[in-house]
Amino acid sequence: MYRTHDCGELRISNQGQKARLAGWVQRLRKLGGMTFIDLRDRYGITQLTIDEKAPKELVAIVETLGREFVIQAVGTVAERSSKNPKLPTGDIEILLEEIKILNASELPPFTIEDESDGGDELRMKYRYLDLRRAPLRRALELRHRMAHEVRKYMDSQRFLEIETPYLIKSTPEGARDFVVPSRIHTGEFYALPQSPQTFKQILMIAGYDRYFQIVRCFRDEDLRADRQPEFTQIDCEMSFVEQNDVLQVFEGLAKHLFKNILNLDFSDDFPRMSYSEAMNRYGCDKPDIRFDMKISEITNSVKGKGLDLFDSAEYVGAIVAENCAEYTRKQIDQLTEWVKRPQIGAKGLIYIKLAGNDVKSSIDKFYTPDELKTLATTVGAKGNDLILILAGTKKTTLPALSALRLEMGTRLGLRNEQLFKPLWIVDFPLFEYDEETQRYYAMHHPFTSPVAEDLPKLETNPAEVRANAYDFVINGVEIGGGSIRIHDAKIQRTMFKVLGFTPEEAEKQFGFIINAFRYGAPPHGGIAFGFDRWCAIFGGSDSIRDYIAFPKNNAGKDTMIDSPSTISKEQLDELGLRVSD
Numbered sequence: 001m002y003r004t005h006d007c008g009e010l011r012i013s014n015q016g017q018k019a020r021l022a023g024w025v026q027r028l029r030k031l032g033g034m035t036f037i038d039l040r041d042r043y044g045i046t047q048l049t050i051d052e053k054a055p056k057e058l059v060a061i062v063e064t065l066g067r068e069f070v071i072q073a074v075g076t077v078a079e080r081s082s083k084n085p086k087l088p089t090g091d092i093e094i095l096l097e098e099i100k101i102l103n104a105s106e107l108p109p110f111t112i113e114d115e116s117d118g119g120d121e122l123r124m125k126y127r128y129l130d131l132r133r134a135p136l137r138r139a140l141e142l143r144h145r146m147a148h149e150v151r152k153y154m155d156s157q158r159f160l161e162i163e164t165p166y167l168i169k170s171t172p173e174g175a176r177d178f179v180v181p182s183r184i185h186t187g188e189f190y191a192l193p194q195s196p197q198t199f200k201q202i203l204m205i206a207g208y209d210r211y212f213q214i215v216r217c218f219r220d221e222d223l224r225a226d227r228q229p230e231f232t233q234i235d236c237e238m239s240f241v242e243q244n245d246v247l248q249v250f251e252g253l254a255k256h257l258f259k260n261i262l263n264l265d266f267s268d269d270f271p272r273m274s275y276s277e278a279m280n281r282y283g284c285d286k287p288d289i290r291f292d293m294k295i296s297e298i299t300n301s302v303k304g305k306g307l308d309l310f311d312s313a314e315y316v317g318a319i320v321a322e323n324c325a326e327y328t329r330k331q332i333d334q335l336t337e338w339v340k341r342p343q344i345g346a347k348g349l350i351y352i353k354l355a356g357n358d359v360k361s362s363i364d365k366f367y368t369p370d371e372l373k374t375l376a377t378t379v380g381a382k383g384n385d386l387i388l389i390l391a392g393t394k395k396t397t398l399p400a401l402s403a404l405r406l407e408m409g410t411r412l413g414l415r416n417e418q419l420f421k422p423l424w425i426v427d428f429p430l431f432e433y434d435e436e437t438q439r440y441y442a443m444h445h446p447f448t449s450p451v452a453e454d455l456p457k458l459e460t461n462p463a464e465v466r467a468n469a470y471d472f473v474i475n476g477v478e479i480g481g482g483s484i485r486i487h488d489a490k491i492q493r494t495m496f497k498v499l500g501f502t503p504e505e506a507e508k509q510f511g512f513i514i515n516a517f518r519y520g521a522p523p524h525g526g527i528a529f530g531f532d533r534w535c536a537i538f539g540g541s542d543s544i545r546d547y548i549a550f551p552k553n554n555a556g557k558d559t560m561i562d563s564p565s566t567i568s569k570e571q572l573d574e575l576g577l578r579v580s581d
């Protein structure tokens with residue numbers, strides 16, 4: 001037997017017992033005549049102790065140890081004289097009697113402790129060493145528990161976990177596909193699924209009623225921080241449901257996870273907010289509602305006083321930072337620089353400070369104090385508040401106000417990580433129009449059903465059609481989204497037509513599902529959640545990478561295995577591919 005206990009197990013109640021442990025040497029310390037070894041495994045750390053009076057052979061082996069050596073140790077559990085309250089095993093140590101080196105280790109390129117001295121790239125290259133660190137281990141443990149609880153809940157709701165294929169067909173909607181060349185069918189390609197969307201709908205047509213899968217999805221999108229080319233979804237679909245049924249079931253899933261992972265109770269229903277309210281009051285479709293600071297449009301209240309910035313603007317909006325009238329010139333200048341950065345792109349920042357009965361602002365020349373006070377009342381500012389105003393086109397100013405609102409929330413400490421504010425966003429538009437390509441795109445995806453009463457406008461006025469779609473948001477992070485689907489072949493064909501497909505193109509790309517709709521498709525709908533992101537937000541982190549055992553770096557590469565990489569000429573020939581140089 002390699003071990004009698006793991007490294008996180010022994011307590012003072014084990015005092016006097018013999019124990020055999022196996023693990024990695026995290027740290028070696030010499031103090032007077034004593035040597036202390038921190039022995040680590042997945043379960044914790046136990047201190048091994050040896051003094052100079054120990055047998056020579058034992059001392060000799062200890063002398064050769066280095067960090068990350070794999071050892072087996074035998075000894076007696078004893079009470080420590082100086083206890084370590086930070087470790088669950090901190091009351092005891094093991095007085096070393098036997099030691100065996102199971103494997104030596106080269107000196108690791110960074111410290112394997114909670115706070116490592118290794119940079120991102122180095123730790124990615126040596127991911128197996130990074131994964132030995134407790135914060136990463138805890139992240140993967142959380143992920144495991146989340147997956148387990150998802151399966152428990154879904155099973156309790158009679159969902160079947162069914163796998164769908166990874167080698168599928170490339171379709172032109174959504175993001176770019178990763179493709180896989182077929183050797184046998186030279187010149188033909190599989191695509192990796194961006195999501196199992198069509199398969200889960202086909203499972204509904206096949207009568208499976210309730211499906212889910214914790215499934216890998218692949219999207220060849222432009223690289224962005226915290227986006228992974230492959231990521232995991234909790235993918236779900238249900239038959240004979242309306243929007244409210246889907247929201248109820250998955251609100252249940254969220255509550256189950258809040259309770260069983262974080263021990264948080266949510267007795268009330270999650271709030272639901274329309275897309276247009278989210279856009280108008282928060283400037284984005286995934287508002288962080290842990291704090292208020294809503295946006296007020298003041299376009300019509302500020303025009304006509306000779307201030308060109310406002311007079312020429314399509315949209316003027318304000319937020320109120322409560323009790324921030326003391327903001328100094330320097331702080332305001334800093335904020336102004338912040339909103340002018342290219343990522344935010346505002347032209348400038350206008351402020352109004354209320355100090356009791358006094359008003360101070362950067363637009364004093366154009367507005368009387370009374371006019372400014374009236375404006376302050378319009379946007380709901382009081383006493384000691386600071387009003388921040390941006391102006392420009394609506395399309396750019398609302399997102400800028402949204403970013404400013406979040407920044408102020410962060411600066412004022414209003415975005416408490418321990419607080420969770422889930423939210424449903426509903427009533428999305430069905431389409432968004434792209435000026436560049438001059439066509440409509442499905443805002444969610446082309447299988448999303450229009451709201452029934454908007455159906456007559458589908459061909460005549462697509463921009464006004466609302467979708468039977470919903471997103472799930474926690475603390476300003478989009479965790480999931482889904483919709484009630486079209487289940488009528490005729491409406492599906494019209495949808496493709498509005499999206500600019502000729503009947504032939506639609507048939508070639510999506511004929512399989514349109515055909516399936518002709519054989520008794522039940523009304524159905526579903527949702528998919530970003531599993532990595534949900535884990536990250538429950539773990540209190542911004543980075544999904546920590547919750548993925550082997551993620552890609554910011555350049556989409558796995559530097560540990562060196563991927564992507566070139567392939568041999570023979571492989572290329574076999575696949576009928578040629579690479580230009």
Ligand code: ASP
Nearest residue numbers: 195197482483526527528
């Ligand atoms: N397949 C969709 C997505 O990946 C989710 C859904 O509509 O269920 O975003």
